[in-house]
Amino acid sequence: MTRIHSYDAIVVGGGGAGLKAALHLTRFGNVRAAVLSKLYPSRSHTGAAQGGIGAALGNLEEDRPEWHAFDTVKGSDYLGDQDAIELMCHDAVDVVIELERMGLPFSRTEDGRIAQRRFGGHTRNFGEGPVRRSCYAADRTGHMILQTLYQQCIKNQVTFHDEFQVLDVIISEGRCAGVVAYEIQTGELHIFHAKAVLFATGGFGRVWSVTSNAYAFTGDGPAILYRRGIPLEDMEFFQFHPTGIYKLGILITEGVRGEGGILVNGRGERFMERYAPTMKDLASRDVVSRAIYLELREGRGIGGKNYVYLDATHLGREIVESRLPDIADFCRTYLGIDPAVDPIPIQPTAHYAMGGIPTDVDGRVVVDDERTIIPGLYAAGECACVSVHGANRLGTNSLLDIVVFGKRAGLDMARFCQENDLPPIPADALEPTRARLDQLRGGKGGEVPAVLREEMQNTMMEYVGVFREEAGLKQAIDRIAELKERYARVRIQDQSRVFNTDLLEAWELGALLDLAEVTAICALNRTESRGAHSREDYPRRNDAEWLKHTLAYRRPDGSIQIGYKPVVITKYQPQERVY
């Protein structure tokens, strides 16, 4: 049985971007909006963000939005669109104040203002040295943002459909007309008919074996739109955070280094001094992750193993327990160590998608290099690519991205809903989803989803990680093609309707495989090194040929067509990037 719901606007995803959008949508009394989330919204991965949200409040020392914008452009290795970056960094001050007024319990300075700390790549006066720009709530800033926005949505009486997983988008006569969702508790398919839909589904770090990302981060939004012919932008750029807990990949915030923590190799050397003479351990993440890999490759890991130390022992117990309490807890729980006494074993961990669904600064999905939009279709947050992060995101800019662009998307959707009627929906809107689920349920082959997933994750880690080169990338592309072929013969065991996570995990594997393929192909295609994309066979940035965004389209036969669009440059001409 199919149930059809009708709203003005649907938000897919209950993390920071989705909730911020919902909040602004429902401030207009006449816009009926609902949030669909495959989790309870308070479980969303925004809650795992730790170190802070960037804004030039200047609460502890002089700071300016222009400096923040410059740092973001430089951090992006000049691939970020500068109009969007300037807008984000100027809006930052207002959105952070707005969050505080909503009740967000920021840590405080002695005079009662929002506390700020140093973070990687954030500098004063265009690169002179580190600046205190990251506004934080201990080391659970994302948790507090998620809680505060969820609370405000409850206040605004936003409608939630929790544990509804969106499996398809409905595009009809050139307009977005809604989504198809699977109700996890009952196994029923629902159509949500709407004038406007926002995808805010987060990232897809589960493509890799070592990741800081939640199990839920399977790239549902980008995969759904890609299958409907919408291109994905800059997919070759995926950030590896320098400090994940060894083997587990659990994030250890850059805030540890912001508070004064340092990286140390097996010889006891503070090796970042060699790679980034000015910013040292607070260079941007791509730079630090590469430095760690190079140290490991030279045999300078701890005891010859594949990790280095993040040393916070000199900070003192007071700082560790008051400003980094969750980090201390993770270390005790998962490593059995005390970070005030013992150094933390770390390795880079797959962390953040700079690429994703192409949008303009109002969250509208843009399908080519001529600003063509699909009316009613929006994306925001990690699943989107505005692009404010370019080839490498600075720490604290993801929380900023979700509140700034979640808000802008919500406001534009409200306007759109007031000016437009409901589009028609095709009678067979549900059929592709039903067929796909039937195929997964009825699979007669012997392929086990977990085996395919593990092979994909290991392949991506080995060949499409921090460093890449042609032969490895080709091997990865071949293996993923083979895995996709085997995926057609996947067999699930659970045939029940109620809470069938066996079925949903198999569906999510399909999304991950599609995104792994696009990522590897885009990485092979870009024959230069820029930001997080490091080609050992093309070690230099090549602005003459590659100062442009990649657009990857899925052809009807499943193959990938590559296109490009120009980078928007306003004030900051590309320079050599030194930290």
Add this chain to the structure above:
Amino acid sequence: MNATFRIQRYDPEKDEKPYYQTFQVEVEETDRVLDGLNKIKWYQDGSLTYRRSCAHGVCGSDAMRINGANALACKVLMKDVGDRVTVEPMLGFGIVKDLVVDMEPFFDAYRGIPPYLINDEPVPGGRERLQTPEQRARYDDTTKCILCGSCTGACPSYWANDRYVGPATIVNAHRFIFDSRDRATKERLNIMNEKSGVWRCRTIFNCTDVCPRGIEITRAIGEVKEAILADRIKP
């Protein structure tokens, strides 16, 4: 190490009542209980059902009863439970399937606090409201709550009477009552003073024992009780 997982199973489409099933699984000592469940689900029985997301103790999805005590499966290591582990859904909630429980009543109670800052006073100068580090510290502990339900599902008073709002709701009320910026203290204390409120707490400390975030829940409930009795907030 080889571990024996004894897991409570229940499929509402097939089973009249829950039963136990035993699995053998090879795990590392440093694996999480969640890793053990995943290995069973992925390689032995795909129908085994539980919620999970972040896998490091911050999203609150995988609260369940592990060897008799509520915990997050991603925050308990195998070496801490040994090679025989019993996993069951939390008590006090309806069972949806296997280890998945019905969280709707839990979130309904949360929405009753009401769980958002109330303060309509204008703020001068387009800046943040001020709050000293001491004022901020006053409610720091209760801001850590991830709404996993471990405390509420461990509370005998909640088992006995599900109209009791439960410890998690009081924790979140505390977070606003003791926030110097909030202006609805009186209303919140009145809600907490109702029959379904703080007085159902019998100071058993189960909630504090199981909280995966280390929140001193019984103490927070005590502070709310004191505030009601004194009709004021102790700074």
